[in-house]
Amino acid sequence: MPRIAIMVVMALCCLALPARAQDSGSAEALAAAKELSAIITGDTIKQMSAAVTAQVWPPIEREFSSKVDAATLAEMRSEFEQALAEFTGGIQKDAPALYAKYFTASELRDMLAFYKSPTGAKTLRVLPSLTGEIMALVGPRAAAFQQEIVTRMRAVMKKHGYDK
Numbered sequence: 001m002p003r004i005a006i007m008v009v010m011a012l013c014c015l016a017l018p019a020r021a022q023d024s025g026s027a028e029a030l031a032a033a034k035e036l037s038a039i040i041t042g043d044t045i046k047q048m049s050a051a052v053t054a055q056v057w058p059p060i061e062r063e064f065s066s067k068v069d070a071a072t073l074a075e076m077r078s079e080f081e082q083a084l085a086e087f088t089g090g091i092q093k094d095a096p097a098l099y100a101k102y103f104t105a106s107e108l109r110d111m112l113a114f115y116k117s118p119t120g121a122k123t124l125r126v127l128p129s130l131t132g133e134i135m136a137l138v139g140p141r142a143a144a145f146q147q148e149i150v151t152r153m154r155a156v157m158k159k160h161g162y163d164k
Contacts, residue, residue: 032108034098039115041092044128049084051132
């Protein structure tokens with residue numbers, strides 16, 4: 001289950017743009033950030049949640065389908081989807097303050113203008129699917145990457161005399 005949280009957080013991070021840090025957001029920036037967050041997170045969160053569920057639920061279902069009846073499995077999926085909705089909802093509530101922290105009101109208005117443009121609107125429609133597909137690439141590669149890191153760390157340790 002922790003994979004779900006990681007996947008959702010990583011997917012939501014893909015929505016953020018790099019920015020310089022500021023101490024705190026102004027009231028004007030916070031207002032613009034709330035408007036931006038509403039545009040960005042509206043249907044996007046639903047799409048991402050559906051993509052996460054499509055990737056994460058099948059292994060859970062396979063694990064439990066022989067252990068529980070169909071009604072229990074259906075309730076488990078419902079609980080999973082509810083937990084995911086609550087998790088993403090919490091992130092959605094906190095997002096405006098973070099946007100206001102890292103972007104000025106002017107920058108946020110620029111972003112709003114972009115997301116209201118045809119290209120920006122398409123980005124909001126496509127990005128959840130794109131992110132889901134990118135996340136699907138991570139799973140099969142994660143074990144090999146983890147092994148590569150272990151191998152490299154052992155090589156460094158051996159180089160420095162820690163080969164025990």
